Amino acid sequence: MNKSKEKILASAKELFHEYGFQQTSVDEILKKSGVTKSNFYYHFKSKEELGLIILERFIKQYEADVLMKTLGNKSLDPSERLIEFYKAVRMFHRDLHNPKGCPFGNMAIEMSGSNENFREKLSAFFNSWEKVIEECINEGMSTGDFRSDLHPGVVAQLILSHLEGAIMMVKTHRSIEPLSSGSETIMRLLKAA
Amino acid sequence: MNKSKEKILASAKELFHEYGFQQTSVDEILKKSGVTKSNFYYHFKSKEELGLIILERFIKQYEADVLMKTLGNKSLDPSERLIEFYKAVRMFHRDLHNPKGCPFGNMAIEMSGSNENFREKLSAFFNSWEKVIEECINEGMSTGDFRSDLHPGVVAQLILSHLEGAIMMVKTHRSIEPLSSGSETIMRLLKAA
DNA sequence: TTATTAGGACTAACTAGTCAGTACTAAACA
DNA sequence: TGTTTAGTACTGACTAGTTAGTCCTAATAA
Numbered sequence: 001m002n003k004s005k006e007k008i009l010a011s012a013k014e015l016f017h018e019y020g021f022q023q024t025s026v027d028e029i030l031k032k033s034g035v036t037k038s039n040f041y042y043h044f045k046s047k048e049e050l051g052l053i054i055l056e057r058f059i060k061q062y063e064a065d066v067l068m069k070t071l072g073n074k075s076l077d078p079s080e081r082l083i084e085f086y087k088a089v090r091m092f093h094r095d096l097h098n099p100k101g102c103p104f105g106n107m108a109i110e111m112s113g114s115n116e117n118f119r120e121k122l123s124a125f126f127n128s129w130e131k132v133i134e135e136c137i138n139e140g141m142s143t144g145d146f147r148s149d150l151h152p153g154v155v156a157q158l159i160l161s162h163l164e165g166a167i168m169m170v171k172t173h174r175s176i177e178p179l180s181s182g183s184e185t186i187m188r189l190l191k192a193a
Numbered sequence: 194m195n196k197s198k199e200k201i202l203a204s205a206k207e208l209f210h211e212y213g214f215q216q217t218s219v220d221e222i223l224k225k226s227g228v229t230k231s232n233f234y235y236h237f238k239s240k241e242e243l244g245l246i247i248l249e250r251f252i253k254q255y256e257a258d259v260l261m262k263t264l265g266n267k268s269l270d271p272s273e274r275l276i277e278f279y280k281a282v283r284m285f286h287r288d289l290h291n292p293k294g295c296p297f298g299n300m301a302i303e304m305s306g307s308n309e310n311f312r313e314k315l316s317a318f319f320n321s322w323e324k325v326i327e328e329c330i331n332e333g334m335s336t337g338d339f340r341s342d343l344h345p346g347v348v349a350q351l352i353l354s355h356l357e358g359a360i361m362m363v364k365t366h367r368s369i370e371p372l373s374s375g376s377e378t379i380m381r382l383l384k385a386a
Numbered sequence: 387t388t389a390t391t392a393g394g395a396c397t398a399a400c401t402a403g404t405c406a407g408t409a410c411t412a413a414a415c416a
Numbered sequence: 417t418g419t420t421t422a423g424t425a426c427t428g429a430c431t432a433g434t435t436a437g438t439c440c441t442a443a444t445a446a
Binding site for chain 1: 211212213215216291293294298299301302303305306307312315316319320343347348350351353354355356357358359361362364365366367371374375378379381382386
């Protein structure tokens with residue numbers, strides 16, 4: 001059931017990631033999903049509603065498929081978790097022919113200035129993402145994996161900021177290098193003396 | 194002379210920074226600058242041409258007013274230069290009611306996937322920006338300001354990536370904190386042992 | 387029966403861009 | 417001296433296409 005609705009969600013998710021929310025027209029979503037306009041507006045009351053639903057779903061999927069399986073994997077050492085996390089992110093951005101950037105970072109830059117609904121959701125997600133990193137750093141400081149002369153929260157914030165900036169560079173330079181060498185350097189800087 | 198042309202450039206620069214290139218219509222630029230459409234197309238052959246000219250000008254202005262006066266200020270110690278640079282960036286983003294983000298980072302995310310002219314200009318500028326940072330880091334490693342067990346180029350790349358990500362966070366969270374605490378942490382991590 | 391899908395015509399506002407023609411100035415010419 | 421020419425800056429009306437979203441009808445599942 002709801003075959004059309006799922007088709008719309010899947011198509012729009014890809015289009016929003018590649019072209020951005022505002023630069024993707026409803027007609028393009030219709031064309032890609034093969035759904036009629038009336039059916040679209042039967043399922044979603046507006047393009048904005050669709051965008052917010054897709055954002056929510058993407059967040060939940062990312063938390064489950066990436067964050068929990070790497071940073072939240074308690075069977076690994078904290079530093080191994082961080083390495084696995086970076087590996088997963090590199091995998092996510094491995095299409096270097098046309099890197100699409102971070103779906104959350106893209107949307108944050110595109111929408112934060114013009115739509116509070118998007119901004120608030122993204123701000124909350126970045127905070128929660130940071131918390132997951134912080135827990136890993138905190139534990140790594142206890143185990144001696146990481147140097148412990150810094151606040152875990154501040155380090156987590158630095159890691160997330162750097163990650164988003166590095167993905168921006170990957171997209172702009174069409175090269176994975178800023179992400180791979182940047183994450184390596186972060187790991188070295190965090191190593192306990 | 195060329196009063197209209199300068200008005201267009203000034204208005205469009207602000208609008209592009211606040212709303213992005215694609216989200217700013219020619220009509221909005223016309224309205225803000227008080228210039229007629231036909232006059233606009235007398236001075237610029239297309240909206241894209243205007244965007245590229247504004248990007249070029251913004252780059253030159255930023256290099257002269259920010260980069261050269263801070264990171265390129267040879268009368269300061271390398272670590273002081275970096276501190277001054279961060280201070281200047283924070284000043285640039287001090288409007289926290291509605292932080293507009295980095296004009297270059299915004300444009301990179303918005304345009305890199307769809308327009309090679311913008312992408313190439315931004316990629317080249319990020320490289321040159323990185324070089325300016327690298328020179329400062331390199332000198333700081335010689336003077337003992339910074340730890341010298343890392344490649345200056347890699348550190349410079351990390352600093353720029355982090356900066357762009359931090360500015361993205363400032364825009365999303367509407368708080369300067371990710372930038373101020375992040376830059377402080379970067380300074381501490383770079384300190385020689 | 388109720389939820390879903392299809393079709394298509396339609397709107398009002400907005401999009402980038404074009405066009406023929408005007409006003410002004412300053413140099414070149416006769 | 418007056419006249420022509422040329423370049424610059426500018427104007428209002430216009431086009432063709434796109435935008436998100438509406439409305440109504442009818443067919444097709446569950």
